[in-house]
Amino acid sequence: MKIAFILVCTLALAFTGSARATDFTQYVNPFIGTGAVHGGLSGNNYPGATVPFGMVQLSPDTREAPDWAQASGYDYNDTTIYGFSHTRLSGTGASDLIDLLLMPTTGNRTSSTFSHEREEAHPGYYQVFLKDEGINAELTATTRTGIHRYTYPETKDAELIIDLDHSANKESWNRKIIHSQIRLINDRTIEGYRIITGWAKLRKVYFHIEFSTPIVSATLRDGDRRYENAPLINGTDLHALLRFGKLNGQPLICKVALSPVSKANAQLNMEQEAGHWEFDRFVTDANTCWEKELSKIKADGSELQKELFYTALYHTMLQPNTFSDVNGEYMTADYTVGKLPGGETHYTTFSLWDTFRGAHPLYTLITPERVPDFVKSMIRQYDSYGYLPIWQLWGQDNYCMIGNHSIPVIVDAVLKGVPDIDVEKAYEAVRNSSLTSHPNSPFHVWEKYGYMPENIQTQSVSITLEQAYDDWCTARLAKKLGKEEDHQHFTHRSGFYRNLYNSDTHFFQPKNDKGEWIEPFDPYKYGANGGYPFTEGNAWQYYWYVPQDIPALIELTGGSKAFEQKLDTFFTSRHQSGELNDNASGFVGQYAHGNEPSHHVAYLYNYAGRPEKTQKYVHHILTELYNNTSSGYAGNDDCGEMSAWYVFSAMGFYPVNPASGEYVIGTPAFNHCTLNLSNGKEFHIEAPRKSPSEFYVRSIQLNGQPLKGFILTHKDIVKGGTMVFKMKK
Template identity: 55%
Template sequence: MKFLSKKILFICGLSWSTMLLSQSSTVTQYVNPFIGTGAVNGSSLSGNNFPGATTPFGMVQLSPDTKEAPDWSVASGYNYNDKSIYGFSHTHLSGTGVGDLFDISLMPYSRQRKYPIYSRFDHEEENAKPGYYQVNLLEDQIKVELTATQHAGFQKYTYHKDSAEFVLLDLDHSMPKGSWGCRIIAAQIKIIDKHTIEGFRIITGWVPLRKIYFYAQFSKPIIRQKLQNGSTLYKNQSIINGTDLKAYLKFEKNSNPLLVKLALSPVSTENAKANLEAEIPNWDINNTTEQANNLWQKELGKIQIEGTEKQKRIFYTAMYHAFTQPNKLSDVNGDYMAADYTTRNEPNGYYSTFSLWDMYRAAAPLYTILQPKKTSAFVNSMIDHYKEFGLLPIWGLWGQENYCMIGNHAIPVVVNAVLNHLPGINPKAAYEAVKNSSLTSHINAPFDIWENYHYMPENLQSQSVSITLEMSYDDWCVAQLAQRLGKTEDYKHFMDRSKYYKNLYDANSGFFRAKNDKKAWIEPFSPLNYGANGGNPYTEGNAWQYLWYVPQDIPSLISLIGGKSMFIKRLDSLFTLKDSTVKLNNNASGLIGQYAHGNEPSHHIAYLYDYAGVPWKTQFYTHKILQEMYNDSFSGYAGNEDCGQMASWYIFSAMGFYPVNPANGIFAIGSPLLQQATINLPSGKTFTVNAKNVSNENIYIQSATLNGRPFTHTYLTIHNIQNGGKLVFIMGDKPNKKWGTNKEDIPPYSIFNKN
């Protein structure tokens, strides 16, 4: 796929010519928050990222919304191709396929007008960097600047010297009514004094029920206010309750900009006030911006790279996106709203925004390496969710469950963390959570059907092929933790279930196919189509893409397909088969043949050549994907960025390796894109990958050394990385068909347990 190149705004800083130590303290200069915020040629497919201000893993994402009511096609609230801004709300999702949040919107304006209030803007007068966003509202001649802390947003409005100063506070700004059942259940605006407003809204949407409390302070006094509920307007009233609330505020005019500090809490306005007092005690917005930037410097400096300027922009923006979520849901005092709607306390922080069907593949393994303490907090939050809700999160948002996507992929995240001995996780509590979640039905994983049929019949459960394959993998993960803890019977049971995927393999067609509850294949069948007889047996993919989803036992998959020669032949066909009649849904994107990089089921596939003894083909296709599916413009991703997954694929692959099975401690080697990447491990050690002679032509590994010794494996282990060291590749423009081809060089089953 080719992308449109376009001038992008970029914050310049120190040049790469400085030493690595200096580079590690200035990496935020390479982040371009506009990457992934739009699509080319009017396509509905984009990264769905937002450009506004946030901190690493923070509760608040203060960003502009370019729709009056953002919908699923603008799930982040912002589309680079739009021309107007309708407000700046304090919570956003990064790169998802469904929209929600958009909480507590503020919009400055300079003259009386009717709702909706919006203003045109131009990208030439818009700027963003980590922790900061700025735009000029053209119709109102207002310069807006945004920054953020973990729980609060800080805004600065510089009005034209001759204009009045108004602000709209909108508590009904959300997805369109009817979209995912979105509606306000209750809300309140309360004016405490001329400088202070607090309130809340309770809303249902993609998440069944969310509570958002806020506390706001203004640097100038309010001289006039109008509160509105629906079509009813109340002048100079100090409190209003309802379901469609807005406040129109006029401020005292003087030569100073208007500053606004607003903090959130999922628990109470008192906690929101405490959050604000703890994080923004004064009115120095420049200091808050600098603090946000410093937080990002610390996180992004965990990997130092050498490469082209474009590669640095893509790489560090990918790290920025990977660390934008999961989001801290607990207040500064540790309080959070639990999944059972009780208030609980977690001193180490409670996190949500778990896009698990996406992030378990690469983002979670990346966190394990770079963020072990944070990963422990994520996993403990998932275990707490299980204790409160009876099930590990499927897609956790604002501490609640939306049941989006299939399987239960918190399981591999939890299992991987325990097998890696991450600190602060109770293995027994973790095992209880993964086992019982594997025995509990939910809307996209009915375990009674699973146990009864040993596959998912399509006439009883839509997306049956994908669910069968993905639940088989989840069960394998449960079995690995059972084996580690000495639970032999459980190990045998879940290992048996992990092989149920074989029951949907059709040797005649050579694909995994849908059956009904009578064990009959559903006809007609085409591997190019997403559906069969009106059904939908595949999730964001077709039979070609799901043929390769057995990450827990690739040798068995090779045997099932017909041996290595046939496996290689079929992989070649995947990447080369084109058909104009293919019926893909509007989610499919980033196509190379039938490989779809815009959809997560394809993400591991290019690395499977390593397992068949032809690693030069992995090197060819991973380089091709890196070059064609990512760029540094607003259209920088081949599909939804999906809460760090698309970004994490790039981070790993640009360094030269990837976790095909995210829970077995093995990373298959591809083609390193960067001249050098150094991981600064939490232990104080470093792991460096150096690719000598690498270029757009020199994409093939000729030889390698690990810590000075010859290295022929087509894989790394998590221990190789965590122990620190240096991996050196010698690159060339032609494949070395002898490197990495011996049996002992092929990635093994697992480093944690034996098969």
């Protein structure tokens, strides 16, 4: 991609219409979900500067070594900033990245207190006043470059610390720095790299930094070894203290470009994206890019509703992250350098156990032009690894979580007719990833037993249910391509969930390799990520995970009435057995909105002929489990998945089966909502009401005709048109 970042965003704004230039970013509050108020989970989001799907996420770190509870590096409850690093994860339950920390100082201080009264954030911009030394820090970004503006007290010498040792907690994931380098090219330029291993293995991060003011002197340090004005330093604990003298009220501007490939590519990224020194212009350009993305959905509601909606929409587009340089080079999964065809982008950060459910289906509506590159990025891992991503970070699979959920993402894209995807290559990757055993996916065991025995593969019930769904997706693609033998094989495997249904307990229950039920069995007891049959949940929460065949699940349950009654118990029972999983939060009975396995369940009442109960619980979740504080989410946002649920549900529908091309109707939050589609058409959702208490649906019409079955198809939406709800109390 050789078109300059600024030109891309300028053209994008022209495409969406200049009249919308200030309509949407004003509603985004990046502080939502950045810190729990009264314990529990909050979102694990960050407030710093980035652009949609950018490589750089430039934000303050409020911990010396961010860990699980501050996975993005920032906690709203903290009062100290240790500097500003350039990469991070959004909303995850584990921390990584946190690369290349810069800290402005006048006295070699490595931290400063701050207050929220002198802190500001909006899309593409962050500002904070560092109280201890009176320094004002401002941040903005392009796709691959972070831009800092530091205003120092006029009477003090301006200094800047560059810290290559700073990272997420080195006590987690065996994290350590393998090697790093700082090299002074001239009095305005520094470059270097860091190789670090942790949750993502052996990450290579190259950087190129330029300053608006010349460096007067520099101290380089590796641990206790210090060098004055040396041209470079190598080691594993590197710091640089740069001195710029008195700036007489003029700000110091630092431009920091990253690359996963080389220092030369980092420099090229800066040249093409950040060739000037006008900080405010960078801020405007970043805002322009966000306006273009956020304008794809126009929602008319209360100020609070719009704040929650557009912040959620913003959060869905912080990842996946660009992982290729402007010249098309990227680091492959086998640590070689790949080169893209012209115009393509390679992406990373695929939190697929979370995002296959709602975020990726949302991308097919709001940013379908990026979906082919998402799919191709996954397939490139298949080419190197032999199977598709499970949880990919900085180009490497960390095997976190279960299932093979690249499969539904790719199948959904192909079946929706997303262009520019090699369908046969996609099927090859999907099929072989469903047959090649890899961590948490021993398919030879799956084929032999027809389920995962817990004494062979832990998390067995959750894996059985989720893999059955992935196999259904593979079967659908095989059928589309006329591969009947594969279609039959994977359809058969998609029914393996039945082999763990215990008709005596009426739950999915673990077995051993002898086919014996494992006792004692407690459906209320929680598992984590190994050592128990259920993943981050219990048997109640996983009971409902048969999205490929809800009618069959209803039949197993004993019919529609029994299914409804079991759902009623699920949403009302508050019984607990032992400790809850750390990810279990946002409770409505046993329903735990703070974690993804529950996300589709409120919509299942529709299948039992009780849509009013779906509407009741969806409305409750929308209004009670999201707010506009730092504790705004009921659980980790998980790379935008918690946000995607809100975006879909506020529009009035949700993809219960995310690869089906269908959306199940709930209850719209807005009186009016419009999707501005990439094909130039518009899809309008009208739900006029006299008061917020009118959240029950009396009737629905699609383009003047009654909508039957509370199902809206993807084809219905992309054709454009109008869906009208009549609401009641």
